Amino acid sequence: MRVFARDGIARARISDIADEAGVPLSSVYDYYANKEEIAYVVPIARMGEFFEEFADKARQLVTARERLHLFLWLTVDFARRNQDWARTLYLEVWPSVLVEKTRVKDSLDDYGRILLTLIRDGERCVEWVPDSQLYQTVNIFIGSISQLIITWLLYKKPRNLMKSTVPLVQRLLSMLSPAPGSMQPHPVLSKSGSPLTRKRQKTQPVEAN
Numbered sequence: 001m002r003v004f005a006r007d008g009i010a011r012a013r014i015s016d017i018a019d020e021a022g023v024p025l026s027s028v029y030d031y032y033a034n035k036e037e038i039a040y041v042v043p044i045a046r047m048g049e050f051f052e053e054f055a056d057k058a059r060q061l062v063t064a065r066e067r068l069h070l071f072l073w074l075t076v077d078f079a080r081r082n083q084d085w086a087r088t089l090y091l092e093v094w095p096s097v098l099v100e101k102t103r104v105k106d107s108l109d110d111y112g113r114i115l116l117t118l119i120r121d122g123e124r125c126v127e128w129v130p131d132s133q134l135y136q137t138v139n140i141f142i143g144s145i146s147q148l149i150i151t152w153l154l155y156k157k158p159r160n161l162m163k164s165t166v167p168l169v170q171r172l173l174s175m176l177s178p179a180p181g182s183m184q185p186h187p188v189l190s191k192s193g194s195p196l197t198r199k200r201q202k203t204q205p206v207e208a209n
Contacts (some may be wrong), residue, residue: 022113040104046085047107064122064185076165128176166193
């Protein structure tokens with residue numbers, strides 16, 4: 001992954017990939033026909049790690065809003081912690097027209113489906129009203145988070161990536177209109193901006209004046 005992040009898929013050489021992995025060049029061809037296959041298969045495994053980390057942390061949260069906040073926030077934090085992977089995925093793989101013909105497309109689709117499910121969970125729990133343009137909202141969420149990551153990867157701006165992530169996530173969540181009578185608290189955040197675990201509490205409806 002480091003080779004692709006450094007040289008890009010077009011300029012990367014399989015011999016360099018083998019050297020980086022510490023394996024004979026011939027063994028690479030035992031599993032992959034070309035460098036593109038490697039570039040597209042490695043992000044799948046790392047995406048799986050992201051999904052597992054989210055699932056583990058989400059179990060400790062109470063509301064759909066908290067889980068949605070975590071999913072968006074963790075997307076950026078995971079990219080920050082895995083920069084070689086993020087460079088390859090966001091700058092090389094995702095923009096490529098060839099991604100439509102690869103298995104990594106399934107992982108990218110899974111990301112969108114999870115985001116869609118989280119928003120629908122909030123609708124079912126009456127945390128916000130049903131979104132009549134749900135798929136457009138999902139695309140806005142994905143595009144906004146991706147643009148933040150890409151700008152940071154290319155220009156290292158904003159300098160404090162995670163500090164800038166919190167207001168962006170909160171602004172995106174504000175697009176989801178609270179359901180009438182609901183009283184869902186905003187996520188309690190740690191210093192890093194991730195939602196904190198808290199005890200389950202019953203929410204009380206807002207009484208009409």
